[in-house]
Structure formats: structure tokens, C-alpha cells
Amino acid sequence: MYDLDNTIVERRSVRGFLPKPVPREVLEEVLTLAQRAPSNCNVQPWRVYIASGKTLERLRSELVETASSGKSQAMSGTVDDFFGAYRDKQVACAVELYGNMGIARDDRAGRKRAMLRNFEFFDAPHVAYVCMAKSFGIGVALDVGMYVQTLMLAMQSRGIASCTAPRIPGPRGTSPLTAASDRPRRADSGGELAKSNTCFKFRCANRGASRREIAAADGVSAGPA
Numbered sequence: 001m002y003d004l005d006n007t008i009v010e011r012r013s014v015r016g017f018l019p020k021p022v023p024r025e026v027l028e029e030v031l032t033l034a035q036r037a038p039s040n041c042n043v044q045p046w047r048v049y050i051a052s053g054k055t056l057e058r059l060r061s062e063l064v065e066t067a068s069s070g071k072s073q074a075m076s077g078t079v080d081d082f083f084g085a086y087r088d089k090q091v092a093c094a095v096e097l098y099g100n101m102g103i104a105r106d107d108r109a110g111r112k113r114a115m116l117r118n119f120e121f122f123d124a125p126h127v128a129y130v131c132m133a134k135s136f137g138i139g140v141a142l143d144v145g146m147y148v149q150t151l152m153l154a155m156q157s158r159g160i161a162s163c164t165a166p167r168i169p170g171p172r173g174t175s176p177l178t179a180a181s182d183r184p185r186r187a188d189s190g191g192e193l194a195k196s197n198t199c200f201k202f203r204c205a206n207r208g209a210s211r212r213e214i215a216a217a218d219g220v221s222a223g224p225a
Contacts, residue, residue: 002157004153004157007153007157008153010156011153011156013162013164014161014162014163015097015122016122016123017122017124017125017161018125019123020125021052021125021126022125022126026158026160027126029154029158030154030155030158030160031048031151034147034154036150037146037147038146039140039146039147040140040143044147045133045136045143046130046131046132046143046144046148047130047131047132047133048128048129048130048131049128049129049131050126050127050128051127052127056125056126056127060119060120060121064116064119066119067116067119068116098114101114121165122163130144130151131144148164
């Protein structure tokens with residue numbers, strides 16, 4: 001059995017991944033375990049697709065191209081705006097992050113390059129899109145949040161680093177959670193059932209891969225839960 005306390009303490013958001021793919025059997029294992037997350041009436045409202053291999057490379061390339069063209073603002077997902085003490089923490093986090101990257105506040109080129117790294121998924125070999133039906137509200141959002149937390153802890157306990165990315169759009173406006181196996185190169189202080197997971201329809205501004213292409217990506221294929 002895995003040590004839950006240590007897993008919680010050791011988990012952190014990672015923004016620099018090894019190119020080594022996570023074995024399919026390990027992906028299936030963590031997805032199956034994450035399905036044990038609680039949800040209202042056990043409806044399990046989360047929907048997930050995993051992009052890997054050529055599908056991920058195409059998605060990465062199109063996102064970077066769109067962001068580089070100046071359309072990244074329109075690509076941002078709907079995320080709460082922070083204020084007051086929450087905004088202070090957000091700024092403090094950004095200052096520490098850019099400081100560790102050696103990027104000054106007036107270094108526009110450096111800041112742009114750092115921004116594009118988000119759209120490159122920090123070189124992660126897999127991206128998981130965790131979604132919910134657009135008609136659902138805060139209750140289901142809480143269920144999905146518990147699923148994501150369970151998934152990330154299941155990965156962490158197996159040496160798989162991860163980072164949520166709610167502002168990075170994907171197919172029809174979904175947002176990804178990046179994941180890569182083993183320890184990262186650098187650590188800095190996101191329808192129809194697919195196998196162990198699923199995805200609903202969303203809208204977005206970019207030309208992401210289709211839901212069918214994501215489901216059929218290298219490493220994970222579509223199938224009943």
C-alpha cells in the first residue's frame with residue numbers, strides 16, 4: 001500500500017517533464033483508482049480524454065501557433081479572477097516562479113517564452129482533459145475537483161509528476177492536466193465513456209484535435225468504463 005500522508009506532502013505542481021511516457025498499464029491503474037473518488041449520487045460526472053504521441057504533438061503545435069499569433073487571450077478558459085489576499089498570493093507565486101526561471105519583470109521576450117511553455121505542456125508526454133457537462137453547476141464542479149485531486153495523488157504515489165492547467169484550452173474548450181513519469185527535470189513553487197474515463201462537448205477558439213482523435217491517441221484508446 002502507498003503512504004497517503006507522504007503522497008500529499010510530496011505532491012507539487014511541476015513545470016518541466018522527462019520525455020519518458022507513462023506505461024499504459026500504469027495509466028489504466030491510476031484512472032481506475034481515481035474512479036473511486038466520491039460524487040453526488042455516485043453519478044461520476046467527470047469526463048476525461050488522454051492525448052499522447054502524434055495526437056499530442058499536433059495539439060501542442062496548434063496551441064503554440066495560435067498563442068504566438070496573439071490569440072492566446074481569446075484561448076484562455078473561464079477561471080475565477082483573484083482579489084485581495086488571494087491576488088496577493090497569486091502575484092507572490094508568479095514572482096517566485098519567474099525569479100527561479102531568471103526572468104525579469106521587464107523581460108518581455110522571456111515572459112512570452114515562459115507563457116508559450118504552458119501551451120507546450122512543459123514537454124509532458126501525456127495530457128489529460130478533465131471535463132464536466134456545461135449544464136452542471138457548482139455541486140458537480142466539486143465532484144470533479146475531488147476526482148482530479150484523487151487522480152493526481154494516485155499519480156504522485158507512483159512517481160508520476162503532474163500540473164493542472166485550467167487556462168489552457170483543448171478540444172472544444174476543455175482544459176488539460178499534464179502528466180509525466182518519474183521525477184521532473186525541474187519543479188516550480190486540469191459525452192461518451194473512454195476507458196476508465198470520458199469527455200463532454202465544449203467550445204474553444206483553437207483548432208484542437210477532435211474528441212475521437214484524442215480518445216484514439218497513442219497510449220489510451222476508447223472503450224467502455
